[in-house]
Amino acid sequence: MSGSSSQVYRASTTAPVNIAVIKYWGKRDTTLNLPTNSSLSVTLSQKSLRTHTTASCSESFSGPDTLILNGEKEDIQSSKRTQACLKHLRSLREQLEAKDESLPKLSKLTLRIVSSNNFPTAAGLASSAAGFAALVRAIADLYELPQTPQELSLIARQGSGSACRSLMGGYVAWRAGTKADGSDSIAEEVAPVSHWPEMRALVLVVSAEKKGVPSTAGMQTTVETSTLAPTRFNEVVPKRMAEIEKAIHDRDFETFARITMQDSNSFHAICLDSWPPIHYLNDVSRAAMSAVETANRKAGKLIAAYTFDAGPNAVIYYLEEHTHQVAGVFKSILPRIPGWEGEFGEVIRPNEYGSLDSKALMTLKAGISRVICTGVGGGPEKIEKHLVDENGNAVPVEA
């Protein structure tokens, strides 16, 4: 119990997960998290996946800054990435305080940050993007910083590269930039949710797979050893970025789908071309790819697009109008696993899976442990539900 009567300043936000369709894989500067190539993602609905973070500070708090994540205290003192974010945000607050003497000197106060995800870590989804986006957004709100999401994205990027894309909703590009200090390596909105709100995403969570190579280490291995990676960084991705931005602008799902799948494959190709080679896709992932290919073949056009991050889980993008033909197939194959509930899932009716071969079918049935039904969504939202109470204590985690 912190029994002080000093005021506790609080700000809370929720921030979304994003799943890239043009992949970020490779840093040109590991300290600043500057990427070897631009990337582009779809922000996912916070109804399904979000991090909720409260940032608080008070004269009554003492000692170092703390972060409690999902009820457990994190070691943020030794996390250079978190420290870089906090330092940057404090310096922006200091600038405000220097300009306006009347402002409370929040920049001098100890921070207590409490954060919780609405999805299980077991889902195997990279939660660092939502986590750092929420952290930066909550502290920026606490400090009443005037910076735009684009300007804040530069800070979140230093926490976790892909976090910069979670500061905005809809369709978001992270421009690699060319400057050594990273000042032009920022996220920007390509299109808001309202431009193309029909985009859906079905996440297939692959059962207990041994954790693969961590992405930071994997990226460096690729940058240092893959002989094919420079072509991807310098030639392939710049071309695809232009193409997929146009596809999003034109709401051209077929082009969007083809580039999404090709870019996922290109990313996993340079992983395999690394030394030692890095594997994230397994036979379950390939069965999911096969099911998507079967659905597309049956439709006679591209109505579904798979993409895979640094793990075997599949994310399948499709448009609302093809819910039955895409998500319905997986609901029919995997009717009894958790995740078919909620706004995006309940509308899905099971559908026959067509000519999917029996081996792929068996592999999916045995290998997928849950689904998450979601779709494109908005950026971080300021909320009044705080995870730190008026006395500065962390609110107990909900059961």
Add this chain to the structure above:
Amino acid sequence: MSGSSSQVYRASTTAPVNIAVIKYWGKRDTTLNLPTNSSLSVTLSQKSLRTHTTASCSESFSGPDTLILNGEKEDIQSSKRTQACLKHLRSLREQLEAKDESLPKLSKLTLRIVSSNNFPTAAGLASSAAGFAALVRAIADLYELPQTPQELSLIARQGSGSACRSLMGGYVAWRAGTKADGSDSIAEEVAPVSHWPEMRALVLVVSAEKKGVPSTAGMQTTVETSTLAPTRFNEVVPKRMAEIEKAIHDRDFETFARITMQDSNSFHAICLDSWPPIHYLNDVSRAAMSAVETANRKAGKLIAAYTFDAGPNAVIYYLEEHTHQVAGVFKSILPRIPGWEGEFGEVIRPNEYGSLDSKALMTLKAGISRVICTGVGGGPEKIEKHLVDENGNAVPVEA
């Protein structure tokens, strides 16, 4: 029965399988089988794997040329590749006959070719290389052609690209060449068996896997769609060819092993980068890679090298002195599957598998159906055992 008393001319040869360490994947000319890049292989011992072919001709034979493979008649009339080989060999014989009137006019006679492999098709090993090498060598002997193996390799290449490398023993390069007519796209010996006879190869045959994309079709998909492939063809492979030739010259197994594994991974990377993507590696293949990595880690240096062709089977190269540390590990994991008999297999003593993780272990136990224990070997050999009898009839296939 062909009851004619005309002379039956016969020549028989055996030809080896070869497994590339720098992969051939991509044609710059599909008719002439001209490759996008040079490649390099190890010729494997014919004690383990060989094609035995008898070429015969006689005035008593009539009708079109025939080929019986493993007791079954093949349709060679509609095989443009086989026809190209036969036409080329006949024209060389015609040139001899034109120069020397006393020679029998064999070029005008119907060919009866009979061929048999000493390994089951179920082994999933590309037998076309040994098959076309034996076909070309046997007919060249029947026709008493003066051409060198290098010159004949140009003909075998038109049957099956990699067949050109099976006309020689030891370590063989196929030079891509640059000429449009393919006259400089030929195989040549990099080093004979005697230069480095200690090279061994363990083939792990993966159980009944659905046949993947056929290599000719797959190669064209890669050439037409992979955005990473040109870098492999034009930059990566030429550099690796020079490096691995030096490693072979220096008998430097560590460099040989690293390049072999990297090049296999590079080939499968451009397959994955193709559209639609092509998968040959599966979870069993990856478990084999993992076992090789574990053996190398335990040894503190590279003593084993995996390589994969257009299928999930692993071929693992190692030196005789490391038999116990490499092949012994697999014998210990897979003691009861067929293939541990014979000259190369019997010397292998089971060895503990070290820190190989239990999932990889289970995957190998469940996924490997047989092994083939072999090593580097010599080129085609002329033999007196004929598969066509004196009357021109095919000798029944041995039980």
